[in-house]
Amino acid sequence: xxxxxxxxxxxxxxxxxxxxxxxxxxxxxxxxxxxxxxxxxxxxxxxxxxxxxxxxxxxxxxxxxxxxxxxxxxxxxxxxxxxxxxxxxxxxxxxxxxxxxxxxxxxxxxxxxxxxxxxxxxxxxxxxxxxxxxxxxxxxxxxxxxxxxxxxxxxxxxxxxxxxxxxxxxxxxxxxxxxxxxxxx
Numbered sequence: 001x002x003x004x005x006x007x008x009x010x011x012x013x014x015x016x017x018x019x020x021x022x023x024x025x026x027x028x029x030x031x032x033x034x035x036x037x038x039x040x041x042x043x044x045x046x047x048x049x050x051x052x053x054x055x056x057x058x059x060x061x062x063x064x065x066x067x068x069x070x071x072x073x074x075x076x077x078x079x080x081x082x083x084x085x086x087x088x089x090x091x092x093x094x095x096x097x098x099x100x101x102x103x104x105x106x107x108x109x110x111x112x113x114x115x116x117x118x119x120x121x122x123x124x125x126x127x128x129x130x131x132x133x134x135x136x137x138x139x140x141x142x143x144x145x146x147x148x149x150x151x152x153x154x155x156x157x158x159x160x161x162x163x164x165x166x167x168x169x170x171x172x173x174x175x176x177x178x179x180x181x182x183x184x185x
Contacts, residue, residue, distance in 0.1 A: 004033070008028070008145075018155060019049075043068050069084075078099040081095045081098065083102075096127060104128070104129045107134065133171045136171060143163045
């Protein structure tokens with residue numbers, strides 16, 4: 001029998017000062033059986049850093065042809081592709097053909113070695129690459145509950161998170177800013 005995803009409910013009061021975006025979200029997140037809490041929370045942070053109309057979580061690890069997060073127009077055109085982790089170059093190259101804006105958020109212990117090995121391949125692609133601090137992500141994962149209520153403020157590439165179980169901050173370091181991309185983050 002296949003394992004089922006774990007469902008989490010998250011209420012977020014978002015103040016993204018960097019993007020001048022202020023909103024409240026009631027999110028339902030499905031954590032794939034093979035997904036860690038750290039990865040799930042990296043997805044939530046990437047969502048907050050890119051919050052806008054029509055932004056949505058996809059089936060994630062359950063659908064390998066989809067990004068973790070995307071934005072689509074009302075006529076179903078892809079406008080934003082977001083991958084979490086250390087994706088293969090070929091995957092991101094394909095994503096740049098499917099979406100005008102592609103972003104990658106790396107988050108774990110192997111981020112530095114992945115970028116040192118693969119980063120030069122990404123230079124010619126229209127892709128923005130960011131790295132969440134691994135220790136910060138681990139601290140954020142300790143705040144996870146089945147039902148969460150967070151206040152998140154983003155300023156100067158740092159997310160300040162406050163919840164019932166505590167507070168933490170997560171820095172987001174740009175590794176590559178796409179010159180061709182119309183967006184900074």
